[in-house]
Amino acid sequence: MSAPPSLRLSGDLVLGGRVLCPDLELECPAGVWTVLLGPSGVGKSTLARLLAELPSPAHLRGGITASDGAPLAGRVTLMAQTDQLLPWADALANVTLGARLRGTRPDRARAMALLRDVGLEGAERQRPGTLSGGQRQRVALARTLMEDHRIVVMDEPFSALDAATRAAMQDLAARMLTGRTVVLITHDPLEAARLATRGYLMSTAGAVPLALPAEPAPRALSSPATLTAQADLYRHLLALPGAA
């Protein structure tokens, strides 16, 4: 596996002449998780779309650059809030979708191994309708890993899950995405406190770096450092203008 690059996002985030978030200066170090925390409507998901090169009406004035100087196109996988699974295809067919859509030979053995790694051994032939929300996100994670890109963008992928499932998914994702440059969009302070090595709080006033525990991620739910960081992040969120 070639070394993952670090990312740099800079400039104003602009939507239709209006600045959503001014003067961004975000550094996402190579091979670890960077979290973008903030209230809704500040352009977090827009940034995720820009990183994944998806069509978006917004743009970032300074641009997005990778440390290796190569363009991002085709090197980023986005894991979205919805699982994006095809309801008529079974888990295995969903995981191999990328290769099938590009007309290349799908590596079924690898897809089976990934499904096993995410804890879905034996569910390969099941359709999304017969899986739970957590299992569906596991399939989506396996499909993301199948693309095997050095950069992964996650746009609140666990926000629709219940608390216990979410915590389990965070551990699984942290383990499976080791060594990749991950940008995680979230509004959950606990998620940020557990997973991120670097973090930014985004608001209409701009983005500021967050203080995160020194111990390596993923951090235990019960660790005092995690809980202190979570409380600290809440304090930051509540201090934002417009917070109730």
Place this chain on the structure above:
Amino acid sequence: MMRRAGSSFLRGSLALIFALTLWQGVVWLTGVPHFILPGPGRVALALWNNAALLFNQAGFTLSNLAMGLTAGVTLGILSALNLAMSPAARLLLRPLMVFAQAVPIFALAPIVTLWLGYGAPSKILMVALVTYFPVTSAFFVGLMRLPRDLEDLTHQLQARPLRRLMLVQLPHALPSLGSGLRLAAVQAPFAVIIAEWVGASRGLGHLMLLSNGRGQTDLMFAALFVLAAISLCLFLGADKLARFWDKHGDM
């Protein structure tokens, strides 16, 4: 499942008995002459006595219906796929499709008969015409209306257009195709009968006109019954297929 099927059969039978009773009641109460409105008994007798004739005429109508439907549906599916793939085709054909939906296709029957004559081809073409447009437009709309998250996913996975069409758009559009087929199944019997009324030497529609002219109202009703039975079977078949497709895409 068995119970459900049984109870729906029971309900259907009850409705039928109710309709027949009402019909017989109207005949008795109004004392209307049998050459205006024959009672159910007379019509049943006409069905029985003319079984061979009706079977023969129904065969002609049914085969035209089947061929027209096959042609219309096949061409409709291919056209929708082509429209979904090619922006140039959309540019040229979309306005034509809208125009075709605004024009009552049934009004073309005399022209089609003028061109193709009294035989089977004019009936087949009429059925193909009235089924082609609903199938094409329903399926096309389904193909183009991919949810945003699947749109993003196929973009992310750098899908080739044809693969995207076959692996994602087409399965997603099957429920829409199902509703197009339902519509086609309703329209097709109309088309075949109207084409026979305009000019034919065989078929159930032809038989209806003929028996009407001879004052054999009971035979006319018998022909109508056979036609209704064919239409109902056709619709139920299309409905079953549409329901199956609805379920297959279900979350």
